Amino acid sequence: MAMSNIIPLFVAISLLGAFIISIIGKRLKWLPDLIGSLTTLILLVLSLITVRIVATQGILVYNVGSWKLPIGIVLVLDGLTVFMLVTVNLIAFFVSIYSINYMERFTSKWKFYTLFLLMMAGMNGVVVTGDMFNLFVFLEIASVASYALVAFGTERHELEAAFKYTVMSTVGTLFILLGIVFLYSYTSTLNMADMANVLAQKGMSNIVVMVSILFIVGFGLKAALVPFHAWLPDAHPSAPAPISAMLSGVLIKSLGIYTLCRVFYNVIGINSSLSLVLMVLGTLSMVIGVFLAIGQWDFKRLLAYHSISQIGYVILGIGLGTPLGIIGGLFHLFNHSVFKALLFLNSGAVEYATGTRDLQKMGGLMTKMPITGTTTLIASMSIAGIPPFNGFWSKLIIIIAAVQANRLGYAFWAVLASILTLASFMKVMKYAFFGELRNKWSEVMEVPFFMKIAMVILALICVVGGVLFISNINEIFLKPASDVLLEGTKYADIVFKGIQ
């Protein structure tokens, strides 16, 4: 069998896991944990294998059902896809390990794992597909699963948040669908590579501008960029902690940022005005997100606002369009996935032990929960950009790239947002983990084993994350991803020539 047969497995294995759990997980209580962790482990291993495949063989193109390129659906495995697959499946594996203990507090764990794996199938599908409408379908699978997961606790505020999320996200999806409809009527094809070819021949026209605006609104809503961010601070804190980690860690990136990059760089083709829009939206998110975060007292809500702010960094880096900027943006995307997932898992651990998310009610938990406290400290320093943790390196690269591109204003705002991030995480550490232990927390225990192990390994990745920028690892992991974006609309030729 050809090597490219690995590509559809990313969707097929997660769907298989999901439906096996839903069909027999109700009766066998131990089964959902096992299949959930096993499926995500297999996906993680497969995604690490793809790094090697792309490094040695180049881009792989897979024809689903052996229908040839412009007619059938193609799946494409290139540098950017591999990068996203590793990010998504890495976080998903640790989240599913964490859920083994954490989700004990909820009823019907099997429903949780079914929805979780469906969301995985959607995210992996969005990342591997090379077909515009297929992308929309997978986007919907991931989104619909996430609506249900946000409402998983079925308390009043959770249902309210899920409803708000559903309505806003559906509006975003409709914008995307409308954009795809216009593109299809203009180019008469749905294949991304073919579409890029046709658009290059026909040149810019008003309909392409219209489609760009629709996509910025639609995908921007999925990515929670600032004018479209209102759903995120409600939805992310309301979900169970592992799902908050997934949503903030990878969902907004694979459904929002990856799609934005893919469509604007590889299909429509980036130009200076689009790049300006991305940079302005990125900077707005960066600054407004952090200003809104700093006044929050709900631990998870504060983290949710920081997600908006950090997404701003990624978009700013990618919007700069310079090689260094794109590498910085993608590097920050990976780092943010790791430390934000870790922070949400930490907040879940604190909630698991104490039952509260209010920072003002905590205090001195470091003595009672040393592992949670230490990992939170590491993640906080990463997100605030303290050397030598991974967040520092990626922010540094983005700021250097902005200065190099002579965008000093944007660099200034990036530095300012970073300082404010540091301030708000000093607040978290002071109120939650340092200071005096209150009497009512004297009975608090450290969280169970699987939760600890997931947090510790993610913290280790935060510490050594800077290594990714060392030339060897950079060559096979980050650079191919940024090369895909730099190639721009040459993507079409590469896909048409790719190994089939």
Added chain:
Amino acid sequence: MSKEHDKGMTLIVKVITRLTVGLILLYGIYIVLHGHISHGGGFAGGVIIALSFVNLMLAYGRDVALKKLPKSAMSFFVSAGALIFLGIALLGFSGGYFFLNFISKGEPFRLFSAGIIPLCNIAISLKVGAGLFAIFVVLVLLKFEWEKKE
């Protein structure tokens, strides 16, 4: 009249439903099986199959309908439909490609033709029929429980 007939709508509706519900189900199955050679297919047929059960529930009340298709059976069919569909797609690997149409295509416009497409239609109809009825049941049951609380 037996006790189960106390619930639901009036006698006229019940009699008409009793006469038509079988035909509706049969029509749904017809649409599914002829999906590859005429209009419709797994989704449309599945919706019609679900409607036949919805019709039963509207006319006779939920107990009768849920006796015909219990909740556990519904969740089984939903998962089984998806698994069959995925299984067919994975079997395509026997010919080297995911979703490959590996069965002989046969003569066009015959009932037994088009390879895996009729099988996919059946899987989809299971998923859609059971799923849509499950959604309806959930909406109805939630309302019942809410009314009980009032």
